[in-house]
Amino acid sequence: MKVAFLASEMFPYAKTGGLADVAGTLPRFLSRSGLDVRVFVPFYREVREKNLSLRRTVGAAEVDWGGKGVPFSALEHQADGVTVTFIDQAGFFDRDHLYGTAAGDDPDNGERFAFFTRASLETMKALDLPPDIVHGHDWQSATAFAYLRFLYGDDPFFAATRSLFTVHNLAYQGLFDKGILGRVGLPGALFDPDGLEFYGQVSYLKAGILYADAVSTVSPTYSREIQTPEFGFGLDGLLRRRSADLHGILNGVDYHDWNPVTDRLIPARFGPRDLSGKRTCRAELLRMFGLPDVPGSPVVGMVTRLAGQKGLDIVCEALEVMLELGVRVVVLGAGERPIVDFLSAARSRHPSGLGLKVAFDEKVAHMIYAGSDLFLVPSRYEPCGLTQMYALKYGSIPVVRATGGLEDTIREFDPASGSGNGFKFSAPSPGDLLDGLRRAVGQYARKESWRALVRNAMASDFSWTRSAGAYLALYRKLIKPPRA
Ligand code: ADP
Numbered sequence: 150m151k152v153a154f155l156a157s158e159m160f161p162y163a164k165t166g167g168l169a170d171v172a173g174t175l176p177r178f179l180s181r182s183g184l185d186v187r188v189f190v191p192f193y194r195e196v197r198e199k200n201l202s203l204r205r206t207v208g209a210a211e212v213d214w215g216g217k218g219v220p221f222s223a224l225e226h227q228a229d230g231v232t233v234t235f236i237d238q239a240g241f242f243d244r245d246h247l248y249g250t251a252a253g254d255d256p257d258n259g260e261r262f263a264f265f266t267r268a269s270l271e272t273m274k275a276l277d278l279p280p281d282i283v284h285g286h287d288w289q290s291a292t293a294f295a296y297l298r299f300l301y302g303d304d305p306f307f308a309a310t311r312s313l314f315t316v317h318n319l320a321y322q323g324l325f326d327k328g329i330l331g332r333v334g335l336p337g338a339l340f341d342p343d344g345l346e347f348y349g350q351v352s353y354l355k356a357g358i359l360y361a362d363a364v365s366t367v368s369p370t371y372s373r374e375i376q377t378p379e380f381g382f383g384l385d386g387l388l389r390r391r392s393a394d395l396h397g398i399l400n401g402v403d404y405h406d407w408n409p410v411t412d413r414l415i416p417a418r419f420g421p422r423d424l425s426g427k428r429t430c431r432a433e434l435l436r437m438f439g440l441p442d443v444p445g446s447p448v449v450g451m452v453t454r455l456a457g458q459k460g461l462d463i464v465c466e467a468l469e470v471m472l473e474l475g476v477r478v479v480v481l482g483a484g485e486r487p488i489v490d491f492l493s494a495a496r497s498r499h500p501s502g503l504g505l506k507v508a509f510d511e512k513v514a515h516m517i518y519a520g521s522d523l524f525l526v527p528s529r530y531e532p533c534g535l536t537q538m539y540a541l542k543y544g545s546i547p548v549v550r551a552t553g554g555l556e557d558t559i560r561e562f563d564p565a566s567g568s569g570n571g572f573k574f575s576a577p578s579p580g581d582l583l584d585g586l587r588r589a590v591g592q593y594a595r596k597e598s599w600r601a602l603v604r605n606a607m608a609s610d611f612s613w614t615r616s617a618g619a620y621l622a623l624y625r626k627l628i629k630p631p632r633a
Pocket of ligand 1: 165166167168170452453454481482483508509510511514533534535536537
């Protein structure tokens with residue numbers, strides 16, 4: 150089975166969030182099941198600067214782009230049984246960021262990512278590799294499904310191709326002005342509420358939801374939530390209409406990259422049977438953030454985009470009371486200015502209570518998973534969430550809002566039976582967050598049951614093997630020949 154994966158980011162080449170981890174891992178697990186997986190990714194500047202060994206497989210190709218030809222080429226890289234094809238179009242992708250800067254999204258993102266999907270489909274043709282499945286991710290890849298239907302609908306090359314669109318976050322919709330359709334070579338008639346129009350704009354996300362053969366999202370709970378007005382961002386009606394083709398498949402963890410037994414990014418290694426290395430990691434983390442080591446007081450870690458979705462405003466509101474509980478809080482994040490400003494000011498007021506690093510830093514992220522005792526994920530909504538799964542493996546106990554993938558991966562600890570792997574609270578409010586945290590801090594003081602909880606956490610298994618199997622089953626269902 151040949152699968153073409155379209156993703157706007159992929160670890161370790163370019164990453165801003167969980168999509169990169171998924172695109173970097175799932176294809177490898179699929180290829181181990183015998184699938185032929187090829188991932189298409191834009192050739193960003195940061196990829197170019199990695200000086201990978203690359204083979205130019207398509208040179209000097211051209212896409213007809215609003216009446217004029219725009220050239221591109223395709224570069225190929227082999228890694229772990231997966232072929233990665235980079236779409237090289239310097240004008241669109243040779244920039245020092247993926248999507249935008251602090252000043253905002255790049256104004257030509259509509260053109261950039263539509264071009265990425267068009268050039269990816271053209272590359273499949275140029276290489277004569279008709280895919281059985283085109284699997285696109287998020288709005289940046291969604292125009293592929295509109296092209297497949299309206300531009301390549303009669304093309305025998307794609308006649309047997311089936312398609313799957315995965316939504317990693319429904320809030321990012323790829324909204325552009327009406328004129329974008331003409332500029333990227335899609336029919337103007339799609340500007341209609343039954344097509345891609347979304348309240349006066351064009352929604353790329355709708356192209357995926359409407360035109361892919363099946364749609365999936367990254368946890369069972371989120372797949373149900375997005376069919377309700379509260380979580381649907383205006384698309385819940387459309388998603389309800391497609392509910393028979395809508396699947397929720399939990400993301401997984403690559404325990405090769407995320408494992409305290411082998412992790413080279415942390416100062417000491419440890420496993421469930423011997424946690425002495427975790428104590429070293431904790432001491433080193435506190436030193437790095439200039440915080441005192443207070444025995445008996447837990448360290449609460451956060452690795453997160455600093456965004457409302459992640460409940461950072463709730464953390465800001467609850468912070469003073471949190472610190473009064475006697476915890477130290479360590480935050481690694483990048484994102485929205487008001488949150489950065491608030492946390493920076495709070496850090497000055499509480500130099501021995503709050504540690505803050507405003508950056509995107511893979512090593513510090515690993516240090517926090519390894520060195521913290523508790524891991525806070527207070528998201529307003531969370532399609533899957535990877536950080537709580539990484540924290541579990543590193544014996545840092547998640548305290549999470551019960552939503553989406555957090556609901557599906559964390560079970561409330563029950564001291565009586567010793568079951569559960571974390572703490573959950575229900576409302577996205579400072580009061581509920583503090584209740585959850587108080588329960589966790591209370592348990593932390595009880596050494597015996599805490600040890601049981603840490604064991605449960607570290608034994609939680611969210612390996613990709615199971616989820617890759619679920620994708621494989623779905624691909625098979627899609628390509629099953631129709632009954633005569
Ligand atoms: P999302 O994709 O919504 O941001 P996920 O939990 O699915 O959230 O994935 C977040 C990924 O990004 C994890 O791998 C996490 O470790 C990483 N991450 C988030 N913020 C940072 C940061 N500031 N520095 C390093 N890694 C980060």
